[in-house]
Amino acid sequence: MKVKGGNTDPVWIGLGKYTKEETWRWVTQEPLTFTFWDKEEPSDSSTRDSDCAVATGTDGRWMALGCHIQAGFVCERHLTEKTKVQTNEWECETKQTFGKYVVSYEPKRWSDAQNQCATWKGNLVSIHNDQDHDEIS
Numbered sequence: 001m002k003v004k005g006g007n008t009d010p011v012w013i014g015l016g017k018y019t020k021e022e023t024w025r026w027v028t029q030e031p032l033t034f035t036f037w038d039k040e041e042p043s044d045s046s047t048r049d050s051d052c053a054v055a056t057g058t059d060g061r062w063m064a065l066g067c068h069i070q071a072g073f074v075c076e077r078h079l080t081e082k083t084k085v086q087t088n089e090w091e092c093e094t095k096q097t098f099g100k101y102v103v104s105y106e107p108k109r110w111s112d113a114q115n116q117c118a119t120w121k122g123n124l125v126s127i128h129n130d131q132d133h134d135e136i137s
């Protein structure tokens with residue numbers, strides 16, 4: 001996904017299949033009401049272990065991947081006065097901050113990326129509409 005800085009590598013978003021019903025939901029357990037899937041995604045193939053989603057390419061289309069794959073990730077922080085002050089501590093070569101978003105290009109599995117987001121007082125990003133999508137792409 002072309003995330004603000006121009007990088008087009010795939011990045012984890014907070015979309016996955018977390019329930020017995022095997023329906024796509026956000027990590028916050030919100031239902032999927034907006035989609036931006038790439039052509040022929042998500043794959044319904046039972047041979048493909050693809051229960052997590054990345055945003056890919058220059059337009060940020062979503063693709064289902066195995067959660068064990070390593071990729072960069074986008075976190076959505078829950079901003080408070082304290083987290084606003086800490087923002088400068090997160091600046092380094094492998095991360096970029098854009099308001100409430102932190103983009104990391106350090107490859108991690110989906111669950112490890114979500115755990116990292118939690119340490120930054122957030123979750124992997126949830127995208128509910130075109131405006132949310134435009135804010136990170």
